[in-house]
Structures are given as C-alpha cells and as structure tokens.
Amino acid sequence: MEHFVVSARKYRPQTFKDVVGQQAITNTLLNAIEHNHLAQALLFTGPRGVGKTTCARILAKMINHDGTQKPDEDFAFNIFELDAASNNSVDDIRNLIDQVRIPPQVGKYKVYIIDEVHMLSTSAFNAFLKTLEEPPKHAIFILATTEKHKIIPTILSRCQIFDFKRITVTDARKYLGYIAEQEGIEAEEEALHIIAQKADGAMRDALSIYDRVVSFSGAKLTRQAVTENLNVLDYETYLNITQLILDNNIPQLLVDFNTILSQGFDGHHFISGIASHFRDLLVCKDQRTIELLEVGETAKANYFKQSQQTSHSFLLKGIEMANDCDLKYKASRNQRLLVELCLMQLASINFDGEKKKPEPFIISPKHFENSLKVSVPVSAEEKKVITDEEFSTKFGQTEASALIPDKASEEKEILPTEIKSDSTSEEIPIQIPSRELVSISENKETENTETPKQPEVLSTENSSFQKKVSGLSIKSIQQKKEILAKKQGEKAAQNEEMDEPINETQLHAAWDEYIHRLKNKGSKILASILETDMPKLNGKVISIQLPAETMKKELERSTNPLMLFLKKKLQNTLITLEIEVNEQVAKKYAFTDMEKFNKLKEQNPLLEKLRTTFDLDI
Numbered sequence: 001m002e003h004f005v006v007s008a009r010k011y012r013p014q015t016f017k018d019v020v021g022q023q024a025i026t027n028t029l030l031n032a033i034e035h036n037h038l039a040q041a042l043l044f045t046g047p048r049g050v051g052k053t054t055c056a057r058i059l060a061k062m063i064n065h066d067g068t069q070k071p072d073e074d075f076a077f078n079i080f081e082l083d084a085a086s087n088n089s090v091d092d093i094r095n096l097i098d099q100v101r102i103p104p105q106v107g108k109y110k111v112y113i114i115d116e117v118h119m120l121s122t123s124a125f126n127a128f129l130k131t132l133e134e135p136p137k138h139a140i141f142i143l144a145t146t147e148k149h150k151i152i153p154t155i156l157s158r159c160q161i162f163d164f165k166r167i168t169v170t171d172a173r174k175y176l177g178y179i180a181e182q183e184g185i186e187a188e189e190e191a192l193h194i195i196a197q198k199a200d201g202a203m204r205d206a207l208s209i210y211d212r213v214v215s216f217s218g219a220k221l222t223r224q225a226v227t228e229n230l231n232v233l234d235y236e237t238y239l240n241i242t243q244l245i246l247d248n249n250i251p252q253l254l255v256d257f258n259t260i261l262s263q264g265f266d267g268h269h270f271i272s273g274i275a276s277h278f279r280d281l282l283v284c285k286d287q288r289t290i291e292l293l294e295v296g297e298t299a300k301a302n303y304f305k306q307s308q309q310t311s312h313s314f315l316l317k318g319i320e321m322a323n324d325c326d327l328k329y330k331a332s333r334n335q336r337l338l339v340e341l342c343l344m345q346l347a348s349i350n351f352d353g354e355k356k357k358p359e360p361f362i363i364s365p366k367h368f369e370n371s372l373k374v375s376v377p378v379s380a381e382e383k384k385v386i387t388d389e390e391f392s393t394k395f396g397q398t399e400a401s402a403l404i405p406d407k408a409s410e411e412k413e414i415l416p417t418e419i420k421s422d423s424t425s426e427e428i429p430i431q432i433p434s435r436e437l438v439s440i441s442e443n444k445e446t447e448n449t450e451t452p453k454q455p456e457v458l459s460t461e462n463s464s465f466q467k468k469v470s471g472l473s474i475k476s477i478q479q480k481k482e483i484l485a486k487k488q489g490e491k492a493a494q495n496e497e498m499d500e501p502i503n504e505t506q507l508h509a510a511w512d513e514y515i516h517r518l519k520n521k522g523s524k525i526l527a528s529i530l531e532t533d534m535p536k537l538n539g540k541v542i543s544i545q546l547p548a549e550t551m552k553k554e555l556e557r558s559t560n561p562l563m564l565f566l567k568k569k570l571q572n573t574l575i576t577l578e579i580e581v582n583e584q585v586a587k588k589y590a591f592t593d594m595e596k597f598n599k600l601k602e603q604n605p606l607l608e609k610l611r612t613t614f615d616l617d618i
Contacts, residue, residue, distance in 0.1 A: 007207040011179055016058055019051050020175045020203055021167035028162070029059055038063065039160040041132050041141045043117075045148040046164025049202030053115060055164075056142040060111035063140065064104075078107045085116045093124045097131050103138045110139050117143040118150035125152050132158050166201025169193065169294040175203065176210055180221065185214060187221035193296045194226045194234060233265060235299050238277035239306055245318075245343070246309055248351040253343050267339045268329045274346075275322035281307040282315045317349050500571035504537045510569040511535055514562060529555050542566070543578045552579050593618050 013019045016026035032038045042059075044052040060079045082096060096112065104110045114120075120128070132141060132155065143159060145151060173189070173196040180187040195213065199206035209230065217225035227234045237260070244253045260270055283289045284300075284307035293300055325342040332338045511530065518527040529551045535544045546552050555562075559577060567573050597618050601607045610616070 007179055007211050008204045011182075011207065013051070013054055013058065016055070016062075019055060019058070021171040022051055022055065022164055025055065025162050025164060029055070033059075033062055038140070040135050040137075040139065041159045042143065043148070043151075043156065043159035043161045044142065044144045044164060045161065046146070047166055047201055048146055049199075049204030049206075050164045050167055051203065052144040052164055053113070056111075056113045056144060059142065060109075060113065060140075063109050063111070064107035066108070078104050078109065079111050079113065081113045081115065083116060084114050085119045088120045088124055090121070090123045090127050093120070093127045097127075100131060100136060100139045103136070108138065111142060112139065113142045113144065115144045116146075117155075118145045118147045122152065125155055129154055129158070167199075167203050167206075168201075169196045172196035172199060172201075172203060172206045173296075176206060179207070179210065183214075185219050185221055188223050189296050190223040190234075190298060191221045191226040193299070194223065194230070194232060197294070198230055198232060231264060233260070233270065233273055235277070235295065235302070238273060239302055241274065241343075242277060242281070242306060242310075245347045246350075248347050250344050250347050253347055254340055257340065257343060261336070267335055268326070271322055271325050271329065271339050271342060275319050275326060278315050278318045278322065281310055282312070282319070285312065285315075314349055318346055321345055498567070498571045498573045502537065502570045502572055502575070506570060507537050507542065507566075508534060510566055513569070514565050517565075526554065526558055540572070540574045541576050541578055543580065545580045545582045547582065549581050552581050555579055 016030055019026050029038075042056075044056060046052055057079065064078055080096075080099070082092070100110070100112070102110075135141065141159075143151075143155075148156070148161075173192045176192045176195060177187065177189070180192070191213075192210075195209050196206055198209055213221060213226050213229050216229045223234065226232075241253065241256060244256065257270070261267065280293055280295075280303055283292045284304045290300070290304070293303060295303065321342055325338060328338060329335055511534070515527045515530050518524070518530070529546065532547065532551065533545050535542045537543075544555075546555065556579065563575070563577055567575060597607070597611075611618075
C-alpha cells in the first residue's frame with residue numbers, strides 16, 4: 001500500500017508565487033531580498049493556516065540562494081525551527097542564543113524560525129531581548145504567532161511586523177479547483193465553494209476538508225456529497241425556508257425545521273444562518289454591494305431572484321428578529337420553541353391574519369364608486385341625460401358652477417344631495433363630485449310651484465375648504481380636523497336653545513349614568529370625584545360641594561364633556577355648574593366590619609333587629 005500524503009503537505013507552496021491570498025506580503029519580501037533591505041527580526045502574525053510558517057521557510061531558503069546552488073536546494077542545515085509551545089523556558093532560549101554565535105558553514109545566513117512565539121514565558125522574552133535587538137550579521141529571526149497581543153511590547157518594537165489576512169472564499173475555491181485538476185477529480189464549483197466557506201479563511205483547513213470529502217465521494221465531488229459529509233446547511237435550504245416565510249406557510253415551515261433538527265443540525269446554527277441569508281439577500285438588492293456576496297455564479301443568480309421578491313423593510317425586520325433569537329438562544333430553557341416562535345414571527349411580518357384589510361384606504365373606495373346622485377326635475381317627456389350646457393341653462397350659471405366643479409377638482413369627495421321639484425316631474429340621477437360645499441335646502445311647502453328651489457352655496461372664509469385635502473400626511477389630517485371642528489361649531493351655533501323643565505331626580509339619574517360611563521372608560525379618579533357628593537338643582541344652576549381644592553381643579557378640567565352630556569340628556573342648554581369646596585363634607589368611608597355594618601344600618605334599620613334576634617357577630 002502506497003503511503004498517502006495529505007494535500008496540506010503535498011501542495012505546500014515552494015515559492016512565493018505559489019502562496020495563496022498573501023500577495024502584498026510576498027511582494028514585500030521579494031523586494032526586500034532583491035534590494036538587500038531585509039530586517040534581521042521579522043514577526044509573522046495572523047489566523048491559523050494562512051501561510052505564516054510556509055512563508056518563513058520560503059524566505060529562509062531564498063536568502064541563501066546566490067545562483068550557484070541547485071534550484072531544489074533547501075538549506076535545511078541553515079534553518080532552525082523552534083516550537084515555543086513546548087520550548088518556552090529561559091534555558092531553551094539560552095541554548096538558542098549559544099547556537100546563534102556560530103556562523104553558517106554553507107550559505108550566507110542562519111535562519112531561526114520560532115513558531116507560536118506568544119507561548120514563551122516573560123523570563124524567556126526578557127532573556128531574548130538583547131540578542132533580538134543586536135543579533136550577529138549572519139542570523140535572521142522569524143517569529144510566527146496567531147496571538148500578537150500576548151507578545152510583550154519590547155519584543156514587538158524590535159521586529160518588522162507582517163500581518164497575514166484570512167484567505168478569501170474565492171481564492172480558496174480557485175486553489176482547491178487547481179488541486180482537484182491536478183488529482184484528476186471532477187469537482188463541482190458549488191462543492192468547492194462550500195468547502196472554502198467551511199474552512200473560514202484557513203487554507204490548511206480547506207485542504208483537510210477537501211481530503212475528507214474526496215475520501216467519501218471518490219473521483220466525483222458534488223455539492224450534495226459535500227453537504228452530506230460535512231453536515232452543513234447549504235444555501236438551498238435557506239432559500240426554501242425563506243420562500244415559505246414569504247408565502248406565510250407556517251405549518252410547512254415548522255415541518256421543515258423539524259426535518260432539519262432530525263438531521264442533527266443545531267437550532268442555534270440554523271437561526272444564525274437565517275440572519276446571514278437575509279443579509280445576503282439585502283446585499284443582492286443593490287448592484288454596488290452584490291460583490292460582497294461570496295458565492296458561486298449559480299447561487300448568486302438564485303439569491304438575486306429571491307431578493308426581488310423581498311423588500312428592504314422585510315429583510316431588516318427579519319435580520320433584527322433572527323439576531324434577537326440568536327442572542328436569547330443560550331439563555332432559553334425551551335430553545336426549540338424559541339426558534340419556532342421566531343419563524344412564525346418572520347412569516348407574519350407581511351401578514352396580519354384573518355383580520356387583514358385588503359384595501360389600505362382611509363376612505364373606502366365604495367364611497368367613490370357610489371357617486372352622488374342629484375335629482376334634476378324634468379318632465380316625463382324630457383327623460384334624457386342632461387348635458388352641462390342644459391344644466392347651466394336650467395339652474396343658472398352661478399348655481400351650475402357651484403354644483404359642477406371644474407375638472408381640476410375631480411378627485412374631491414362626493415356628498416349625496418337631492419333637489420326636489422313638483423309632483424309632475426320625475427328625477428333623473430346625475431353624478432356630481434363635490435367637496436361638501438353645496439347645501440341644497442329642501443322646502444316641502446312649495447310642492448305646487450313650477451320653479452324648483454335654487455341650491456344655496458355655503459360661503460366660507462377659510463380657503464382650506466376649497467382645497468383638495470389628502471389623507472396621507474399628518475398636516476392633511478390636522479386640516480381635516482380643523483375643517484370638521486369649524487363645521488361642528490357652525491352647526492352647534494345654528495341649533496336652537498332647549499329649555500325643558502328638569503328636576504333633581506332626572507339630574508341624579510343623568511349624573512349616575514355619566515359616572516357609570518366614566519368607569520367603563522377607565523376614568524376612575526374622575527368618577528370617584530363625582531361620587532363624593534350628589535348635585536343639587538337650584539333653578540338652572542347645578543351645585544356640588546367637594547372636600548378638597550385639588551378635586552375641584554380636577555373636575556373643572558373635565559367640565560365641558562360633563563355639561564355637554566347633561567345638556568343633551570336633560571334637553572336643557574341653559575343649565576350651569578357651580579363647584580364649591582367644603583372640607584366638612586368629606587365623604588366618610590367604611591373600612592372596618594363594624595363601620596360597614598353601621599353604614600348599612602343607616603340605610604336599613606331592620607339589620608340591627610336581625611343581628612340582635614339571632615345574636616350574630618360582626
């Protein structure tokens with residue numbers, strides 16, 4: 001059986017050109033070697049598996065090449081690697097310092113690569129300081145670490161620092177495709193993309209995953225095989241889930257989530273994936289940000305297609321809900337219910353249930369469909385559709401212009417009015433839009449007159465009556481309220497005064513009814529103030545005595561609705577209310593059992609006889 005070499009070792013880069021995703025650093029090192037500007041202490045820092053140790057070995061080999069050696073010469077005897085994770089004591093550093101003094105036998109430089117240098121102890125760092133600052137001219141130190149913040153500042157200040165970045169998904173996918181081509185393996189682009197995403201920016205992890213998936217699927221690498229082997233939720237799953245959310249299909253949504261859980265996936269991973277999927281859809285909404293979507297071309301097309309079905313508000317609300325569920329997941333006792341509730345809320349963003357109104361109109365469209373019908377008196381022989389000219393001739397130019405506004409006011413509201421004539425004529429309906437400016441008075445006493453009653457046009461000083469008022473802004477709503485208030489004021493001014501005779505019994509009945517209404521509305525404070533004393537009637541004046549000034553002020557603030565109710569209920573608009581403060585009439589409340597009994601005994605003296613007869617205790 002032939003010995004198998006993993007891809008991470010087999011395809012480890014041998015030159016700077018082979019290094020993936022670190023072009024800025026490799027170009028800098030090449031120029032430093034070419035112009036002899038190489039520092040004697042270098043620090044390579046960055047995430048795992050991005051090429052720190054590989055670049056250190058390539059650099060150590062290149063600085064000793066002078067053109068006379070073989071191309072594959074590795075100068076292994078001039079390169080010393082030290083694992084600081086296991087050799088982190090002061091004695092280990094002292095042994096290294098002793099070796100540094102000896103010049104190389106072949107080549108120009110001795111290179112010391114110290115991996116995981118952050119694991120050195122503080123004493124070891126301090127012992128290394130002097131040598132690192134003033135090393136021999138034949139020694140070059142290359143330090144590599146994944147946690148730069150753990151290195152003491154005195155070491156950092158003596159090194160030239162190179163920050164390695166994470167390898168992008170695109171670069172990792174291309175390199176995996178190159179390896180698959182070298183190995184003669186047929187690999188789908190989507191499959192390699194999933195491997196690159198799973199590696200999370202580490203090329204070594206990507207190669208390890210690649211070897212595992214190839215062992216599972218053989219010479220043909222498919223997306224389905226990769227997702228099955230890696231047990232990951234691919235974008236197809238999230239596309240289907242999102243489509244169910246958009247369709248408000250909550251039952252199927254819960255069934256699919258149960259299927260995902262039965263396959264061994266974690267609910268926390270699933271809900272965080274939903275948030276990431278919504279983010280990707282949001283990225284697809286703009287052509288400038290679509291480059292941030294790190295997926296294959298086929299997946300990008302599917303993402304773009306689904307993004308057209310969603311709105312910005314839906315995606316932002318969905319991301320907010322999913323992130324909130326993500327934060328609460330670990331603290332939740334019923335984690336599955338938490339995720340299911342989040343899914344149901346997501347599916348209800350654009351759905352209000354059975355009570356949802358199909359027409360988002362402030363004024364119903366039926367109001368406009370049932371256009372106002374004005375009956376124009378004509379004889380039986382003149383039954384026909386009346387034109388604008390005939391209408392103007394029959395009623396006069398002024399009245400006709402008031403009834404039929406110009407075309408610019410076609411969108412105004414419609415007020416049903418009716419013009420009546422003598423009994424010999426019939427009514428022909430004509431649709432006339434108006435703005436509630438026309439008031440056609442009816443006079444039933446003139447039934448036998450030949451000339452119909454002329455319509456009266458209400459005069460108004462406020463030009464806002466003439467404007468078209470939309471219902472889609474706060475300003476327009478305020479204008480409508482002002483118009484309505486003015487109309488109600490004019491209507492109230494026209495009402496005749498009422499002066500029906502009243503007595504205290506009627507007043508008390510109306511008073512109790514108003515208190516009952518206040519309690520139903522939740523205004524219990526005002527209701528308790530009104531219950532403090534029953535009002536007395538002195539002619540047209542209603543007087544009430546309160547035990548405190550604060551109660552008087554509270555009642556004065558609510559006098560208008562109280563008096564409007566009493567005037568309407570009692571059919572008398574001349575009554576007034578007087579409020580007096582008398583601290584001696586404070587209402588006595590019963591708190592103890594005996595006080596409650598005495599209160600009831602005042603209303604029914606027979607209770608005392610009942611208690612004494614049966615010898616009852618209070």
